[in-house]
Amino acid sequence: MVLDPHRWLELRRFRGLYESGAMSLREISKETGLNRRTVGKYLSTEAPLAPPRRTVNGKPRSRVADEVAPLIDAMLRSEILLKGAVIHERLVAEYGFTGNYQRVKMYLQEARPRVADELGISPGELAGLHRRFEVIPGAQVQVDWGDEGRVLAHVGIPRVYSFHMTLSYSRDPFCCFTTSQDLETFFDCHRRAFVHFGGVPMTAVYDRTKTVVRRHVAPGEAVPLHPEAVAFSGHYDFDIDVLAAYRPTGKGRVERQVLIVRDHVLAGRAFSSIEEMDAASTAWVPLRRAKIHGTHGEVIGHRAVRDHMALRPLPQSPYMVCDRHLRHVGKDCLVAFDANLYSVPARRVRPRQLVEIRATKSQVMLHSTAPDRHGQTLLATHPRAVGRGAVIKDEGHWDGLPRGDNRRVTTGDVPAQPRHREGLGDEARPLMALLNRASAARIEVGRRPLSVYDELTGTRPFTSKSTPENLSRAS
Template sequence: MVLDPQRWLELRRFRGLYESGAMSLREIAKETGLNRRTVTKYLVGEAPVAPPKRTAEGRQRRVVDEVAPLIDAMLRTEILLKASVIHERLAAEYGVAINYQRVKIYLQEARPRIAEALGISPGELAGLHRRFEVVPGAQAQVDWGDEGKILAHVGIPKVYSFHMTLSYSRDPFCCFTTSQDLASFFDCHRQAFVHFGGVPMTIVYDRTKTVVRRHVAPGEAVPLYPEAVAFAGHYDFDIDVLAAYRPTGKGRVERQVLIVRDHVLAGRAFSSIEEMNAAFSAWVPLRRAKVHGTHGEIIGQRAVRDHAALRPLPRTPYVVAQRHLRHVGKDCLVAFDANLYSVPARRVRPRQLVEIRATKSQISLHSTVPDAGGTTLLAIHPRAVGRGARVVDERHWDGLPKGDNRRVTTGDVLPLPRHERPLGAEAGPLQALLNRAAAANVEVGRRPLSVYDELTGTRPFTTNRTTKESS
């Protein structure tokens, strides 16, 4: 064994202790962590007087050294990237055939080094829970994942991941969305049922507000959201709500959230929701080819039995719609979910109550009272993405005055119809004043100033006028 210079210098410090008899070779080997033969070679035999020099030509190159820059780049993107994920991506994306253990051993050295360079100290939290097993097709577990601002650079402020896992096989489903509302939640269910090819007998939820209408004390019956009950009845599955603060009751899907985050999202950049969904679909075959550490079978083979036991899908899908009452504004716009939608001006009035029925992709507005034909539908719009948008059909504003069509006249106006003309004796002086051109032709009586002086009392009446009034 050839020591590197640092270990050689460390071992040389024990030569004096060995020659004086203060320490034995066994004690020195235990202290330095070296093999006893190596210690004997350098302390008893003819040891070199200078530390050995390791040349690049004499050093045996490892296979992992060729892909070390790739591994380091992955770790700089996500320091907690797992060895299995790196090994998987090296084979799938770069065509590198390397032993998994070599990658794992290299990470033991590379991860602390890169973490120190980035100023990160990775940690891991472990917990304990009781394990349980189910029969094929009996149960699925559902959970949300918050993926944060992964698409903020394209104007999408928040992205969420919906997860459903079949409990028997651990076969996964995931899709990404920009909202956690009722319509999006159950639309993700429909996608999961199509992905699995059927419906499980029971689905396990935590106390999410799209399933549980309100929280109650322990031991009391949990009130469910009416649309959730209707959806479960249509697809023929039972709703199982966990007790409060029991996340391990759906540990299979909790674990899947982390697996998808590590294997699909970590260290990658995306530009759309569709691109994220495509990345998950491309990863599913790799996941199904794995041997699961708990049940010891290939996930895909066990999933075949799981899928065969699922209940069939109904012929028609159930479209979940949120229903809300909102007032119509003076601008014929209705506010919902921080966005504005237009309604026909000729069919509504200000402050009128209308009903909003919102699905994941569509907003329909209905009157609370049917018209003469028995219909209530006022307008249909595509659902806006984000907040602060205005979705307007310009035809809804037909007949409303605009702010850009005001006119100011300073000269003669156009002649009015004959029955509205104020000109002439029959028009009268008051009506003539309503028209500027006519007002210019009105004769104004002229009086001497003495008349106004006598009325205001500023000058005494003349003798002639006083005599005339007294007579």
């Protein structure tokens, strides 16, 4: 009898109970509804642990990856630790493979141990191993964050972070401390590090932090970068190298530096400000450069000289990174951002208009999404508010809007005096008085009988009798 894989997985749960003697074959057979011999066959120590594969007409079912299995095995023989995403990418690009990544991944689960056994590598030796690499001077830096916790909680700073950048060739370090990991702070630390090294490397290695990667993607897909990260790297002329998820060994040089800084700079010391922590780090760097590194066997400072000389020059002006957001304009000409309100000129916006906010660490700039007739998009610039609930406004932005301090009321006891415009003659003033209800109500209107109008028009009322005398007069 060949078990369905789902039934096999259900039966496998009882293996531990059977081996420990907690349940017998009869009890497991009754629980699963399977024959006792079938249960004994698949729970015996001699039985294989892998589930049986489905068969069609007694023949093994073919897999999608079987057609490229020799190619995959050849790749594994050349590099046993080659990633499945790389293998799938090469199969698609070079051999026209149409299967998905999961098919290749499932095949690698049994192929990698088999090929490793052919090469004389035990499966246990593969765990924790990674490919070693070396770089030329000025070629690469590695970047990482460290969470230093509540080291300044006694002065009201809830959390402190350490920013690390390490030159891969010499292991020359840079470290500074911040209270935030936001976009502006992240790239401001880059500017400080480039000044510290005296130049810009060719490549920077990152993990998948949200200040570099816009969103996470499946293995094998292109990683979408944050627009500001692309703009910053383009301004300073270096390439961005993003590691695969959960692969800290790809930037082990900077990972090690995080631990070294904690041991040699922070351990056993008390600080009262970020500036004191930065000063302690700066004072430690010459000591670190005087050490002989255990891997390359040279003095870090001597090797760092070659590293610094190979760096690219700094640009003439620094790139100011902005955190960009889209917000709607309220009816009060205020735009909400980061729990604060900022004003925009009333004559250049309309309610519910979408505007772009470009925020730095010290300023908030509001831009329209389309340029005006002069080609300008900037609407307003304000200093960035500290805290929450602040209203940052320019009184000139509200010019032309109705004011609330010039409204008047009256009980009607005192008649309002009409205001005469300059340049109007006396004959026009009665007409202006008609615009005022109180004045119009007091105008005396002459009263005349209707017969007066009959006399003026030469007619008589219909109620009067017609006589030859009246008819002759009417004719």
